[in-house]
Amino acid sequence: DAGVIQSPRHEVTEMGQEVTLRCKPISGHNSLFWYRQTMMRGLELLIYFNNNVPIDDSGMPEDRFSAKMPNASFSTLKIQPSEPRDSAVYFCASSPPPGPFEQYFGPGTRLTVT
Amino acid sequence: GENVEQHPSTLSVQEGDSAVIKCTYSDSASNYFPWYKQELGKGPQLIIDIRSNVGEKKDQRIAVTLNKTAKHFSLHITETQPEDSAVYFCAASEGTYKYIFGTGTRLKVLA
Numbered sequence: 001d002a003g004v005i006q007s008p009r010h011e012v013t014e015m016g017q018e019v020t021l022r023c024k025p026i027s028g029h030n031s032l033f034w035y036r037q038t039m040m041r042g043l044e045l046l047i048y049f050n051n052n053v054p055i056d057d058s059g060m061p062e063d064r065f066s067a068k069m070p071n072a073s074f075s076t077l078k079i080q081p082s083e084p085r086d087s088a089v090y091f092c093a094s095s096p097p098p099g100p101f102e103q104y105f106g107p108g109t110r111l112t113v114t
Numbered sequence: 115g116e117n118v119e120q121h122p123s124t125l126s127v128q129e130g131d132s133a134v135i136k137c138t139y140s141d142s143a144s145n146y147f148p149w150y151k152q153e154l155g156k157g158p159q160l161i162i163d164i165r166s167n168v169g170e171k172k173d174q175r176i177a178v179t180l181n182k183t184a185k186h187f188s189l190h191i192t193e194t195q196p197e198d199s200a201v202y203f204c205a206a207s208e209g210t211y212k213y214i215f216g217t218g219t220r221l222k223v224l225a
Contacts, residue, residue, distance in 0.1 A: 042218070048212075056211070101146045102160060
């Protein structure tokens with residue numbers, strides 16, 4: 001079975017550019033999470049979707065960050081404009097119903113903003 | 115809110131020995147406690163979990179114990195192998211969907 005799929009795996013961009021990270025959750029899962037991992041702050045929850053609806057976006061650091069889930073099999077996390085302090089590994093995770101307790105993580109996208 | 119402390123931050127064991135990682139949590143309402151293994155360059159992998167109505171759970175060489183009264187839970191790995199080397203994270207649920215993660219334990223299994 002395919003796990004959570006994320007793309008790209010690595011992204012290097014210059015400050016001020018727009019960055020879009022993509023996620024395909026596990027088929028049949030109805031909860032989706034975006035996390036950010038850094039050495040200083042560990043794993044931080046950015047946003048949580050349930051049945052494609054954003055339920056909690058309190059972890060989104062600034063208005064420069066936005067996330068969408070247009071359907072059950074696709075989500076995006078966009079940063080515009082990007083800044084060097086956004087450099088981190090971004091993970092997408094999904095969870096099956098009735099859930100959302102068991103969360104299954106994707107391989108992550110390593111973002112470097114220069 | 116929930117706070118999770120994890121110890122030790124690093125742990126080195128000889129191949130074949132056991133490893134124990136401990137976590138404490140603060141919110142008595144937490145009712146789900148997963149453990150994740152993260153290898154270099156990969157995402158966290160769910161390896162075992164326990165719910166608050168259970169005191170112990172085993173899956174082959176790994177086991178988790180939960181003491182709700184003391185608000186602590188532990189991961190036990192027996193007969194460690196080099197491929198067990200990774201960073202391990204504990205987590206405690208907060209509300210119905212959030213996890214609060216521990217700071218991680220880097221386990222090194224020496225051959």
